[in-house]
Amino acid sequence: MEFNYSNAVNVFTDASNLPAIKGRKTNIICPAYVVTINGSMIEYGSKLIKNATASYGELFALAMGIQAGLKYANTKLPINIFSDSEISVSGCTVWLPKWYKNGEGNYYLTKKDNHPAANQEIILDIIQMVCKSNTKINIMNILGHISNKSVRDMDRFTRYFFRANDIPFDSVPIGQLQQMAHFNDVVDNISRTALRNIADPNHPIVCRKQKQPNVYWYPKEEDIQHYASLVNN
Numbered sequence: 001m002e003f004n005y006s007n008a009v010n011v012f013t014d015a016s017n018l019p020a021i022k023g024r025k026t027n028i029i030c031p032a033y034v035v036t037i038n039g040s041m042i043e044y045g046s047k048l049i050k051n052a053t054a055s056y057g058e059l060f061a062l063a064m065g066i067q068a069g070l071k072y073a074n075t076k077l078p079i080n081i082f083s084d085s086e087i088s089v090s091g092c093t094v095w096l097p098k099w100y101k102n103g104e105g106n107y108y109l110t111k112k113d114n115h116p117a118a119n120q121e122i123i124l125d126i127i128q129m130v131c132k133s134n135t136k137i138n139i140m141n142i143l144g145h146i147s148n149k150s151v152r153d154m155d156r157f158t159r160y161f162f163r164a165n166d167i168p169f170d171s172v173p174i175g176q177l178q179q180m181a182h183f184n185d186v187v188d189n190i191s192r193t194a195l196r197n198i199a200d201p202n203h204p205i206v207c208r209k210q211k212q213p214n215v216y217w218y219p220k221e222e223d224i225q226h227y228a229s230l231v232n233n
Helices: 054-070 086-091 096-102 120-133 151-164 174-197 221-230
Strands: 009-018 028-037 040-046 048-050 079-083 138-141 206-208
Touching: 009 054, 009 174, 028 054, 028 174, 040 054, 040 174, 048 054, 054 079, 054 086, 054 120, 079 174, 086 138, 096 120, 096 221, 120 221, 138 151, 151 174
Parallel strands: 009 079, 048 206, 079 138
Antiparallel strands: 009 028, 028 040, 028 048
16 A cells, blocks of 8 residues: 555544443444644544444544545645544455445345445445545554553554555654554544533434435445545555
8 A cells, every 4th residue: 555644634533432331221422533734633523423333433433534534635635544443444445345246236235144234324425425526545444542652552553554554564654653643542532532521312412323314325336446446545
């Protein structure tokens, strides 16, 4: 993968979960994102959703981050989207062509066990966003909950980053890797803080999980090819 962290739009995404315990009958998740350019935080956002899984939250955060990052397409800077959810990143990259082929004729993304891929309405939204924008992006997996001051933690972070994203080892300076770990912590804290401030699932700013519509946009084969030409090349 061709990767440039400096002079790029770098978007960090994450989601936290407030489980249904201590009298709460339903859980709340909080997907969040942070947009940075040249080491400065440009914008951030979060959303509170009830009755959703942690996986839904991570994928929703990824979609929020991609939507935010694409707003800066006119800068002509590379756009990198980071998530510490391996499942979310894989679903939007390496697994997607297989799921599409498995679901040929069914009009839903299908896993190899013939079950529908979970939360695919979000993945379809991501495909549509990227194709409409016609903008190249990198969707990348990083380790979460890493102290950028710890040599041991950063060693784990570094090795994982290069391996997970097929980037030549030692091709990214340690200072940039530490900044990635830092902003991943920042977005995690934004998500957790929002949850701490709202513990009531019936609070008016807490949204219900979006239901998959009966009629929805589904990509043609050329859309999948177009998406593949824009993502992680």
